[in-house]
Amino acid sequence: MVYARMTLQLSVVLLLASVLLVLYHFGFVFNNDCINESCSQFARCCPNLVGNFHPDLRVISIEEMATRFYWVREGGLYSSTPSDVSSGTTRVAILIPFRKREEHLQILLNNLHPFLYRQQLDYTVYVVEQVDEKPFNKGKLYNIGYKEAKKNNHTCYVFHDVDLIPENDHNLYGCVRSPMHLSRAINKYNYRLPDDKLIGGVSAWRTEEFERVNGWSNLFWFWGGEDDDMSYRIMANRLPIYRFRNSVARYLMLKHSQSTINTARKRILKDSHIRYKFDGLSSLVYIPPDIQQSPLYTRILVKL
Ligand code: UDH
Ligand code: MN
Numbered sequence: 001m002v003y004a005r006m007t008l009q010l011s012v013v014l015l016l017a018s019v020l021l022v023l024y025h026f027g028f029v030f031n032n033d034c035i036n037e038s039c040s041q042f043a044r045c046c047p048n049l050v051g052n053f054h055p056d057l058r059v060i061s062i063e064e065m066a067t068r069f070y071w072v073r074e075g076g077l078y079s080s081t082p083s084d085v086s087s088g089t090t091r092v093a094i095l096i097p098f099r100k101r102e103e104h105l106q107i108l109l110n111n112l113h114p115f116l117y118r119q120q121l122d123y124t125v126y127v128v129e130q131v132d133e134k135p136f137n138k139g140k141l142y143n144i145g146y147k148e149a150k151k152n153n154h155t156c157y158v159f160h161d162v163d164l165i166p167e168n169d170h171n172l173y174g175c176v177r178s179p180m181h182l183s184r185a186i187n188k189y190n191y192r193l194p195d196d197k198l199i200g201g202v203s204a205w206r207t208e209e210f211e212r213v214n215g216w217s218n219l220f221w222f223w224g225g226e227d228d229d230m231s232y233r234i235m236a237n238r239l240p241i242y243r244f245r246n247s248v249a250r251y252l253m254l255k256h257s258q259s260t261i262n263t264a265r266k267r268i269l270k271d272s273h274i275r276y277k278f279d280g281l282s283s284l285v286y287i288p289p290d291i292q293q294s295p296l297y298t299r300i301l302v303k304l
Contacts, residue, residue, distance in 0.1 A: 048118040055165040066295035076125035076297035092123040093154035095145040097138045099130045104162045125297040139216035139226035163254040177242035178206035184249035200227030214280030225265030232272035
């Protein structure tokens with residue numbers, strides 16, 4: 001009798017454990033982490049992946065990289081499949097906000113092109129460069145980059161600081177979920193996420209969610225605030241933030257000095273949860289940018 005009850009209890013425990021294991025596998029537990037949904041799940045891109053790698057921190061000339069990265073076409077694009085919008089292939093746009101950080105850009109490109117190639121994604125790298133002398137406005141650059149890139153029918157948008165170098169190629173840049181915070185573990189923060197709400201650094205979005213939050217705010221000039229504002233947009237729309245596990249979503253941050261801080265940011269952040277409805281993609285007005293095809297990226301030259 002006792003033996004039978006113990007067997008029953010054991011079976012229940014085993015059953016529960018297997019249910020949990022299945023949920024865990026598909027990333028439905030542990031704070032929306034897509035625990036096993038990283039690139040290693042996708043057999044198609046597996047053979048080339050190496051997992052953890054040491055980023056190459058040398059500053060290599062664009063010309064040399066262009067010869068080395070034979071798969072990259074003019075404008076910084078690569079297509080693993082015959083380009084056909086109707087085929088359902090994810091078409092990734094990498095958007096890098098940029099001004100006067102040439103060395104960082106060279107280091108990022110030197111690591112990012114091989115990384116994306118190993119993931120066998122269809123991608124284009126866009127550098128959204130602010131070419132005026134006004135204060136930097138990352139949110140607005142991102143919105144402009146998004147609108148311009150969208151003309152090329154991308155289905156996935158990765159917003160990417162120029163100074164964050166990925167360290168593990170299982171960190172899939174393919175919008176398997178959206179929104180996805182890809183830069184969860186950065187060396188500067190001892191490879192730990194300082195705050196669950198964070199979305200800054202590197203994030204991946206499908207069109208639907210990005211448009212639902214009305215893109216980024218256009219109102220944050222100088223450094224800081226736009227990423228916190230985005231966290232509030234996400235919360236106001238009751239969207240989860242997905243992340244791969246710590247050991248996968250790893251980045252090295254290149255060193256730079258602190259840019260001029262936006263002292264008004266806390267005040268502007270007070271009404272983010274309401275303001276998002278009319279400040280963002282819907283209110284974006286901009287001078288048509290000059291667009292140039294470089295060997296390793298498409299340059300979007302913006303005057304704000
Ligand atoms: N950016 C530029 N040029 C600029 C300012 C910003 O290209 O003049 C872009 C670039 O892509 C950068 C991103 O905007 O990665 C974010 O700006 P940031 O790197 O200045 O911001 P971050 O949050 O700064 O990384 C944190 C301050 C770290 C100071 C460390 C001092 N020890
Ligand atoms: Mn930085």
